[in-house]
Amino acid sequence: MSNEGKDIHKSTKNEKNRIFEEEFLPHINAMYNFGYRLTFDEDDAKDLVQDTYLKAYRFTDSFQKGTNAKAWLFRILKNSFINDFRKKSKQPGKVDYQEVESYYNSDDVDKSITTDLRVETVQDMIGDEISNALNSLDVDFRTVIILCDLEGFKYDEMAKILDIPIGTVRSRLHRARNLLKKNLRDYAKKMGYK
Amino acid sequence: MSSFLSKFIKKFKKNAECPEKEKCIEILTLVIDGEANSEQKVYVKNHIEDCMPCNEEYEVEKAIRVLLQEKCTHMAPNDLLESIKTKINQSPTI
Numbered sequence: 177m178s179n180e181g182k183d184i185h186k187s188t189k190n191e192k193n194r195i196f197e198e199e200f201l202p203h204i205n206a207m208y209n210f211g212y213r214l215t216f217d218e219d220d221a222k223d224l225v226q227d228t229y230l231k232a233y234r235f236t237d238s239f240q241k242g243t244n245a246k247a248w249l250f251r252i253l254k255n256s257f258i259n260d261f262r263k264k265s266k267q268p269g270k271v272d273y274q275e276v277e278s279y280y281n282s283d284d285v286d287k288s289i290t291t292d293l294r295v296e297t298v299q300d301m302i303g304d305e306i307s308n309a310l311n312s313l314d315v316d317f318r319t320v321i322i323l324c325d326l327e328g329f330k331y332d333e334m335a336k337i338l339d340i341p342i343g344t345v346r347s348r349l350h351r352a353r354n355l356l357k358k359n360l361r362d363y364a365k366k367m368g369y370k
Numbered sequence: 371m372s373s374f375l376s377k378f379i380k381k382f383k384k385n386a387e388c389p390e391k392e393k394c395i396e397i398l399t400l401v402i403d404g405e406a407n408s409e410q411k412v413y414v415k416n417h418i419e420d421c422m423p424c425n426e427e428y429e430v431e432k433a434i435r436v437l438l439q440e441k442c443t444h445m446a447p448n449d450l451l452e453s454i455k456t457k458i459n460q461s462p463t464i
């Protein structure tokens with residue numbers, strides 16, 4: 177009897193390790209990049225990723241096999257960032273999630289910004305322009321750009337990662353991209369592009 | 371006649387405004403995001419062949435994404451993977 181129980185436990189542990197190695201760990205670069213883009217600090221990003229993986233390991237049972245492991249991991253990282261990290265390093269002057277939400281639900285940011293960006297101009301930006309443009313976005317806008325344009329998540333996956341409706345994903349993305357383009361256009365002007 | 375005419379039309383359209391730009395941008399974003407249905411894909415394909423403002427918009431969107439993917443990805447430091455594995459092995463809850 178006790179032997180059987182032991183076997184079951186052991187195979188679960190093996191299975192757990194297999195899932196961890198094969199499905200979780202391969203996303204370490206994407207996870208680190210997400211952490212780094214959220215915190216702008218290499219050590220903080222490392223802590224965030226490490227915490228996320230320890231949590232993921234502990235809660236492997238609640239991961240549904242066959243679903244998108246990357247999305248699941250990103251969701252844990254995002255929550256760790258909000259709950260643990262942000263609380264610890266609450267910087268004065270930093271805006272809160274809710275405040276930000278009400279800000280970009282206002283109408284003025286909703287209007288399409290005509291950017292007049294040209295393809296050649298974008299392709300000529302071979303330095304840090306794009307990185308600076310992305311980094312200067314508010315964290316919520318930054319996040320949707322990272323998830324969609326860098327990591328290729330679908331809208332429904334982003335909705336689950338961020339705990340928001342798909343409609344909000346789309347409107348947030350729309351605004352984020354407009355702001356990104358506005359930043360790029362400002363750089364282009366500074367550099368003297370037409 | 372068609373070659374001359376189409377050149378003329380293209381030249382004319384280059385300076386033209388798209389009458390439904392807002393709608394076009396929304397749909398072409400869906401296409402780039404891989405979220406468009408077949409009807410929307412056909413619409414974009416047909417429309418941006420003729421509509422220069424939307425064509426430019428489409429290319430700009432794609433160029434920005436290429437740039438993001440090239441310039442905004444950091445690899446995890448080498449020691450991170452090892453330190454995670456070590457922590458997992460030491461974890462008492464296993």
Ligand SMILES: [Zn+2]
Nearest residue numbers: 388394421424
């Ligand atoms: Zn058009």
